[in-house]
Amino acid sequence: MIYYDSPNPAPNPRRVRIFAAEKGIELPTQMVSITAREQKSPEFMALNPRGQTPALQLDDGTVIAESIAICRYLEALHPAPSLFGATPAALGTIEMWCRRIEMVVMEPVGKIWVHTHPYTERLGLHVHKEYGEWNRPRLRAGYKMCETALAETAFIAGADYSIADIILLTTVDFATFIGEPLPADMPHLTEWHARVTARPSSAA
Amino acid sequence: MIYYDSPNPAPNPRRVRIFAAEKGIELPTQMVSITAREQKSPEFMALNPRGQTPALQLDDGTVIAESIAICRYLEALHPAPSLFGATPAALGTIEMWCRRIEMVVMEPVGKIWVHTHPYTERLGLHVHKEYGEWNRPRLRAGYKMCETALAETAFIAGADYSIADIILLTTVDFATFIGEPLPADMPHLTEWHARVTARPSSAA
Numbered sequence: 001m002i003y004y005d006s007p008n009p010a011p012n013p014r015r016v017r018i019f020a021a022e023k024g025i026e027l028p029t030q031m032v033s034i035t036a037r038e039q040k041s042p043e044f045m046a047l048n049p050r051g052q053t054p055a056l057q058l059d060d061g062t063v064i065a066e067s068i069a070i071c072r073y074l075e076a077l078h079p080a081p082s083l084f085g086a087t088p089a090a091l092g093t094i095e096m097w098c099r100r101i102e103m104v105v106m107e108p109v110g111k112i113w114v115h116t117h118p119y120t121e122r123l124g125l126h127v128h129k130e131y132g133e134w135n136r137p138r139l140r141a142g143y144k145m146c147e148t149a150l151a152e153t154a155f156i157a158g159a160d161y162s163i164a165d166i167i168l169l170t171t172v173d174f175a176t177f178i179g180e181p182l183p184a185d186m187p188h189l190t191e192w193h194a195r196v197t198a199r200p201s202s203a204a
Numbered sequence: 205m206i207y208y209d210s211p212n213p214a215p216n217p218r219r220v221r222i223f224a225a226e227k228g229i230e231l232p233t234q235m236v237s238i239t240a241r242e243q244k245s246p247e248f249m250a251l252n253p254r255g256q257t258p259a260l261q262l263d264d265g266t267v268i269a270e271s272i273a274i275c276r277y278l279e280a281l282h283p284a285p286s287l288f289g290a291t292p293a294a295l296g297t298i299e300m301w302c303r304r305i306e307m308v309v310m311e312p313v314g315k316i317w318v319h320t321h322p323y324t325e326r327l328g329l330h331v332h333k334e335y336g337e338w339n340r341p342r343l344r345a346g347y348k349m350c351e352t353a354l355a356e357t358a359f360i361a362g363a364d365y366s367i368a369d370i371i372l373l374t375t376v377d378f379a380t381f382i383g384e385p386l387p388a389d390m391p392h393l394t395e396w397h398a399r400v401t402a403r404p405s406s407a408a
Contacts, residue, residue, distance in 0.1 A: 049349060050304065056296075064296040066303040073296030092260075092268040092277030099270040100254065131335040145253060 003027035003070075004044070006034045006053040011106075011174035012067040013054040017204035018166045019071045023078050027056075068098065071163055083163045090158070097149075097157040097164035101171060104142035108135035109175045117178055139175070143183055150188035154195075161196070169196050207231035207274075208248070210238045210257040215310075215378035216271040217258040221408035222370045223275045227282050231260075272302065275367055287367045294362070301353075301361040301368035305375060308346035312339035313379045321382055343379065347387055354392035358399075365400070373400050 005027075006013045020027050032038045032053045040051045048055045048065040055065040056073065064070050075084050085091035114120050115132025146168065149156060157164040172182060172193055182190055196202060209231075210217045224231050236242045236257045244255045252259045252269040259269040260277065268277050279288050289295035318324050319336025350372065353360060361368040376386060376397055386394055400406060 049352070050308070058293065062293055062297070064293070064300055066300045069296045069299035069303060072299045073292050076292035076295050088277050088280035089262065089266055089268070091280050092273045093266070095273035095276045096268055096270045099273060104254070126338060128332065128335040128338065131332040134330060134332065148253070 001028060001059060002057045003029045004032050004047065004053050004055040004057070005029045006032050006039070009174055009177040010034055010053065011170040012052070014170045014173075014204060015067040015166050016054050016056075016070050016074075018170070018201045019074065019083060019163065021201035021204045022081070022083060022161075022166075022199075023074065025074060025078055068163070068167075071166075075163075083161070083166070085157075085162065090160075094157045094162045094164050097162075098167055100145065101142075101156070101164060101167045104145055105139065105168065105175075106171045108139035108142060109171055109178070109180065111135040112139065112180060113174075113178050136180070139180060140183060143186055143189060146192075147186040147189045150192045154192075156192070161199070165192075165196050169193070169202060205232060205263060206261045207233045208236050208251065208257050208259040208261070209233045210236050210243070213378055213381040214238055214257065215374040216256070218374045218377075218408060219271040219370050220258050220260075220274050220278075222374070222405045223278065223287060223367065225405035225408045226285070226287060226365075226370075226403075227278065229278060229282055272367070272371075275370075279367075287365070287370070289361075289366065294364075298361045298366045298368050301366075302371055304349065305346075305360070305368060305371045308349055309343065309372065309379075310375045312343035312346060313375055313382070313384065315339040316343065316384060317378075317382050340384070343384060344387060347390055347393060350396075351390040351393045354396045358396075360396070365403070369396075369400050373397070373406060 003016065005017070008014060032044060034053070038044060039053050045051050047057065047063050050065060052065070054067055054070060055063055056070045057063050064073050072084065075082070085094040112132050112135050114125055115128045121127055146156060153159060155161050155165050156168050175181070182193060207220065209221070212218060236248060238257070242248060243257050249255050251261065251267050254269060256269070258271055258274060259267055260274045261267050268274050276288065279286070289298040316336050316339050318329055319332045325331055350360060357363060359365050359369050360372050379385070386397060
């Protein structure tokens with residue numbers, strides 16, 4: 001098994017590293033440099049036609065790409081502690097929060113990154129600046145949804161730490177990197193961020 | 205249990221109906237009219253703050269929103285036939301394809317819908333027409349990824365029908381509704397579409 005990884009600040013490979021750290025799983029790793037555009041090399045594109053890290057190659061050659069797909073594979077092999085939910089209701093609630101975070105927080109972060117950031121402009125990506133800017137208030141609204149939820153529960157999908165917290169943490173830290181730190185007027189989200197950052201896994 | 209549903213052409217509520225039909229599950233249903241904007245009513249927003257259907261309310265009051273979260277809850281209650289994968293590798297591969305379809309097919313379809321379609325313009329949604337148009341070739345590239353995969357396997361995530369096929373089918377049918385039918389030069393995708401449409405569940 002080989003885990004194709006990329007260093008921070010890339011948020012998606014970090015999701016898997018945090019997940020593995022929470023489970024105590026050691027992943028044999030090969031680094032893929034995003035700065036050197038190695039993820040777009042013909043060799044890597046043959047593994048994952050999306051040309052993105054992370055990807056996990058199994059011993060039989062099967063490639064599982066997409067961070068959450070890799071985590072779900074690892075969860076099936078190492079069920080405890082459960083990070084996707086151990087009951088039908090927990091499985092559903094955690095999946096709901098994963099999707100909410102990806103659609104109302106990660107989505108605007110990605111659009112701000114691709115369409116407004118000097119780094120992606122330098123790469124010659126097609127830039128829709130006005131559309132990118134329009135995503136800044138959308139991101140704030142997404143954070144607001146999390147703030148409201150975290151006023152009621154210790155973690156984003158309920159009483160227990162889950163994969164949804166990992167998605168939110170890596171998204172928040174990447175947003176901070178691109179110039180969109182947590183809003184100062186969201187105390188529950190800020191406190192949650194300190195709490196999940198204090199876990200040893202967050203150093204991954 | 206109450207399933208808050210909306211009629212076609214809404215793609216997301218249909219995902220759950222097809223899923224339930226494949227499993228033989230009967231869902232007690234309440235219709236929410238998107239045309240009448242009932243999903244934005246205070247009553248519905250209290251159930252799902254995203255103001256979107258579908259949502260499933262359990263007997264204890266818990267609400268599971270997001271179509272795939274509902275399906276995952278139902279899969280945990282009714283494991284056979286498995287539509288999310290019955291082995292670790294199948295779980296990972298199916299999740300990978302769900303994410304690929306949502307990011308490279310559904311995402312551009314959603315942007316074309318929101319930013320170019322006369323219906324959404326009429327609703328006064330903020331329109332970035334140029335950005336919407338830019339998503340048409342992205343959608344084609346997304347379909348191309350599916351075409352390449354379907355040259356090798358009968359269903360999008362492998363030899364067996366899965367939730368990934370349900371996501372792709374509902375996306376393709378919604379894309380057709382908004383004026384983006386399947387490209388004529390993708391025979392494997394076209395044949396796959398005929399095959400999954402022939403299943404009784406597709407009438408849902």
